[in-house]
Amino acid sequence: MATDHQRIEFTPFLAEKLPLWRDDVTAALRRLLGVPETVPLTWRTDLPRGQQLDVIATIGEGTRVELHVPPSAGQAYFRGTNLSFSYRDADGDNGALLSFLRRRLEAVDRLGADGAPLAELRAAWQQWQSWQHLHDRQLREFSEGGGLIRLGFACNQDCSFCWQARQDPDPPEAILHAWIDDLVRFRTHKVTFSGGEPTAYKSLLPLMQYARARDLQSWLQTNAIALANPTYLQRLIDAGLTGVLISYHSADAAISDLVTRAPGTHVRTEAGIRACLQAGLEVALNGVVERRTLAGMPEVARRIVADFLPLAQQAGQLGFGFAWPQSFLDRKLWLEQMVPLDEARPCLQETVRILHAAGIAVHPVGACGFPLCAVADVLDLFAPLSLDMLADEDLLPRSYPDACAGCSQRGRCPGVRKGYLETFGERGIVAIG
Numbered sequence: 001m002a003t004d005h006q007r008i009e010f011t012p013f014l015a016e017k018l019p020l021w022r023d024d025v026t027a028a029l030r031r032l033l034g035v036p037e038t039v040p041l042t043w044r045t046d047l048p049r050g051q052q053l054d055v056i057a058t059i060g061e062g063t064r065v066e067l068h069v070p071p072s073a074g075q076a077y078f079r080g081t082n083l084s085f086s087y088r089d090a091d092g093d094n095g096a097l098l099s100f101l102r103r104r105l106e107a108v109d110r111l112g113a114d115g116a117p118l119a120e121l122r123a124a125w126q127q128w129q130s131w132q133h134l135h136d137r138q139l140r141e142f143s144e145g146g147g148l149i150r151l152g153f154a155c156n157q158d159c160s161f162c163w164q165a166r167q168d169p170d171p172p173e174a175i176l177h178a179w180i181d182d183l184v185r186f187r188t189h190k191v192t193f194s195g196g197e198p199t200a201y202k203s204l205l206p207l208m209q210y211a212r213a214r215d216l217q218s219w220l221q222t223n224a225i226a227l228a229n230p231t232y233l234q235r236l237i238d239a240g241l242t243g244v245l246i247s248y249h250s251a252d253a254a255i256s257d258l259v260t261r262a263p264g265t266h267v268r269t270e271a272g273i274r275a276c277l278q279a280g281l282e283v284a285l286n287g288v289v290e291r292r293t294l295a296g297m298p299e300v301a302r303r304i305v306a307d308f309l310p311l312a313q314q315a316g317q318l319g320f321g322f323a324w325p326q327s328f329l330d331r332k333l334w335l336e337q338m339v340p341l342d343e344a345r346p347c348l349q350e351t352v353r354i355l356h357a358a359g360i361a362v363h364p365v366g367a368c369g370f371p372l373c374a375v376a377d378v379l380d381l382f383a384p385l386s387l388d389m390l391a392d393e394d395l396l397p398r399s400y401p402d403a404c405a406g407c408s409q410r411g412r413c414p415g416v417r418k419g420y421l422e423t424f425g426e427r428g429i430v431a432i433g
Contacts, residue, residue, distance in 0.1 A: 011178040013171060014136045021128040028121040029067075034104045035059055045129070053125050063087065063094045065101065069118060078102045080109030082118060130169045139171055140179050143391040146190030147183040148221070149176060151204065155197040157223055157262040159247075160333055161288050161325050164196065173203050177210060184214045192219040192245065199226035205239050212240030219243040219282075224272025225265055233275055243282035246273055250287075250296050251303035259292055270307075277311040277318065286368075288323040289344060290337040297322075297347045301354035309358060320355055321363035322348065324370045326397050326417055338420065341374050341428025349378045356381040365414065367394040372413040373430040384412050407431035 026041060035041050043057040053069040064087060068076075071084035077098065078085045085105050087098060108117045141148045152170030155162075183191050191211050198204050198220050208218045217240070224246045227233045248269065250256040256266035276283050285308075287293065287300055304320060312318045328334035348364060352375055355362045362382045364375045367390050372379065387395070398415035403426040407413070416429060 010136065010140055010142065010182050011175065012136070013139065013175050014131060014134060018128070018132060021124070021131065024124040025121070025128050028117075028124040029055065029057060032105075032108055032117040032121050033057070033059070033065075033067075033101060053122055055125075059097065063097055067105075069122060070113075078105055080106065082109050082113045134168065137391075137393040137396075141391040141393050142183070142186055142188070143389055143394070144188075144386075145389040146188050146192060146219075147179070147186070148192045148194055148391075149179050150194045151176065151196065151198050151201045151207075153196040154200045155195055155223075156200060156225055157197070157260040157265055159260045159288075160330065161259060161290055161328050161337065163325075163327050163329055165329055166196075170201075173207075176203070176207055180207065180211050180214065180216065183211075183216060189215065190217045190219060192221055194221035197223055197225075199232075205235060208236065208239040208241060216240075217242045219245060221245045222272075223247045223260070223265070223269055224276065225268045227272035228268050228275055230275060233279060237279060237281070241281065243284070244276050245284045245286055246276070248273065248285040248287055248300065248304075249293050251299045252296055255292060255296060259288070259290075273308055274311055277308060277313070280313045280317070282317055283308075283312075284319045284321060284363075286321050286323050288325060289339065289348070289370075290325060291339050292337060294339050294344055294347050297351040298354060301351045304360065305354065305358040309360060315359070316361065319361040319363060321366055321368075322351075322370055323368040324417065326368075327419055334419070335423060338423055340424050341370070341420075343428070344370070345374055345376075345428070348375050352378045352381050365412070367391070367414075369414070371416050371429070372409045373407070373428075373432055376430060376432050379409070379432075385414070387412070387414060390414060401426050401429060403429040404431055408433060 029043060030041055039060055041059055043055050045055050055067045058064050066086045068084045071079050076084040076086045139150050153164045153166055153168040199222055211218050222244055249259055253266040257263045309318060352362045364370055365372055365385045395414055397418050399418055400415045401421055409432045
């Protein structure tokens with residue numbers, strides 16, 4: 001499946017940095033505990049991300065200690081103002097070591113929370129733990145369709161169906177420039193800046209200018225709220241913006257504001273869509289399909305035809321695609337809002353028919369789209385998908401279950417979300433003859 005382009009690696013970031021950041025934690029922990037390099041020291045933490053630093057360390061051949069910053073409420077061998085220390089499963093012949101550690105940590109505690117040993121450990125641990133749950137493929141992608149670079153995870157909405165955590169850290173600007181250079185090396189002509197919400201970042205404009213200087217077209221993956229500002233939109237266009245992929249999940253403001261958890265923003269998104277069309281930008285609208293938005297998808301199509309299409313400056317300027325979530329950050333909510341394919345099919349197909357009748361290109365299948373059997377009755381109403389246009393990362397969470405055997409569309413279909421199969425099995429999956 002992978003093309004020559006896809007085999008070219010991005011300038012490494014997390015794969016390179018995470019081991020180094022973990023080493024920084026180990027070094028800071030050694031300094032705090034007073035453990036020399038000659039003594040083995042390993043550590044782990046099983047707790048969720050947060051401000052509490054809880055480390056289980058093994059010193060030497062088997063002395064296991066727990067360090068809590070700030071102090072835990074549980075039993076402790078030593079509890080100070082800024083930390084607590086306990087031990088477990090330790091050998092009986094370690095009294096001297098435990099006494100040394102107690103004296104050491106009493107001295108560290110007296111230095112205060114901002115004293116060098118604690119401050120260094122906390123800084124190193126927070127750097128590591130902020131990134132250790134993320135993967136490089138969540139920050140950037142590449143396929144024959146172009147590259148995607150995520151500026152970070154900040155956003156002026158908080159969509160309930162999003163997989164991102166808003167507190168996740170942003171990649172440094174230096175690596176963003178390197179990733180743009182990678183795209184030039186990959187011989188693509190398009191970069192999509194994403195987030196979070198890319199317009200939330202002051203670095204967006206200079207990065208677009210940097211991309212334009214390297215003959216890359218810039219797109220945005222955005223909620224378009226900021227694009228309703230004509231001055232800002234013009235600055236983006238002057239910096240090289242040629243197209244936008246805009247999230248548009250419902251024609252009903254109440255439903256939209258419910259799922260985006262940002263009251264009052266639906267009307268601003270619609271204003272941004274209109275502004276982009278009037279400015280002559282290519283506009284691809286993208287609607288996430290889940291239980292709360294599904295029934296309204298045909299009305300989304302009617303709103304697009306009635307309100308947005310008349311603003312298009314040329315044929316083919318406006319398009320629409322479905323997004324089929326792989327997961328939500330809140331997994332319980334995701335399980336509640338997933339819709340079986342047989343339930344989704346009638347609304348999806350009606351939406352395709354409405355848009356196609358108006359001459360609007362529809363993309364029900366794609367990086368985030370449905371399997372083809374979800375729109376089996378309207379296959380002749382949209383252009384076939386080349387799977388080579390998808391990044392390898394887009395195909396990782398998908399597979400072809402037994403129900404796909406013998407399907408005539410296998411070479412055009414990206415497959416079924418693995419999370420869907422875990423929840424609904426093969427319900428609604430149909431091999432197309």
